[in-house]
Amino acid sequence: MPSEEIGPMTLLPIGIIHSPYIRREDIPRQGRLSLEICEIEVFPQYVAALKDVDQCTHLFVIFWLHLAERDRLSATPPHDGKEHGVFATRSPNRPNPLALDIVELVGVEGGKLRVKGMDALDGSMLLDIKPYSAGIDSFPQARIAWQKDGEA
Amino acid sequence: MPSEEIGPMTLLPIGIIHSPYIRREDIPRQGRLSLEICEIEVFPQYVAALKDVDQCTHLFVIFWLHLAERDRLSATPPHDGKEHGVFATRSPNRPNPLALDIVELVGVEGGKLRVKGMDALDGSMLLDIKPYSAGIDSFPQARIAWQKDGEA
Secondary structure (H helix, E strand, C coil): CCHHHCCCCECCCCEEEECCCCCHHHCCCCHHHCCCEEEEEECHHHHHHHCCHHHECEEEEEEECCCCCCCCCEECCCCCCCCEEHHHCCCCCCCCCEEEEEEEEEEEECCEEEEECCCCCCCEEEEEEEECCHHHHCCCCCCECCCCCCCC | CCHHHCCCCECCCCEEEECCCCCHHHCCCCHHHCCCEEEEEECHHHHHHHCCHHHECEEEEEEECCCCCCCCCEECCCCCCCCEEHHHCCCCCCCCCEEEEEEEEEEEECCEEEEECCCCCCCEEEEEEEECCHHHHCCCCCCECCCCCCCC
């Protein structure tokens, strides 16, 4: 299918993320491994889509990196000090500023999810939630040759 | 940060996915576990962002589900036969039609990546590539209570 048949790709804000991280520099280097609880507030018109999410222990959360620089093609992660293409890193600066976190679900109450393991700035726009399935999403054998300590 | 401070969230096509799946019904139920090789073609202006991607064994690939119905809030997976909220499933029909595959990287040549484990329709628009890191992305202990066979 030629790309011109696909219309504009515009995202809807489906919720907002409340986190303790107000500025970029507040996010700990290993934010995804921190024990801080963040709250995902799903907007009322999408709460029905959460049915049975409470039966998942882990979730993928996709959100918008509103402060990202979209014209950057390389990044130098602080722990590594070497320049890599942005698609080989988790840098927020990338052509499409989509963040992907895997979080542990701590509790659900109506449209509010309490989760552990987010590194989102407070006020980030929620885009999608998907169940994490050990059977299809866990690859303990995955390797990144230049990576020493499990980070990218 | 109030949401009105965040501008429109519009995605750029950064490449195109070539797959053997021409129609929706061509995608095998366990497409992500199939051995078919797909080719991800990154557009020339973004090829520099692939530097060092060849050092990763597994990648997250985010692409646009252009045939999705965005107004659906529930889905009934065929293997389960029960209705769940779309955020508890991997249904392509969801408010923001973002697909997330974890693929095994088979080879890279310039802007072309050969990968295993995609369930994208031929011609899907590529949105992002991220390295999969066993240390932060593998959760073999994750559970989905209603799920028997590792699918969602």
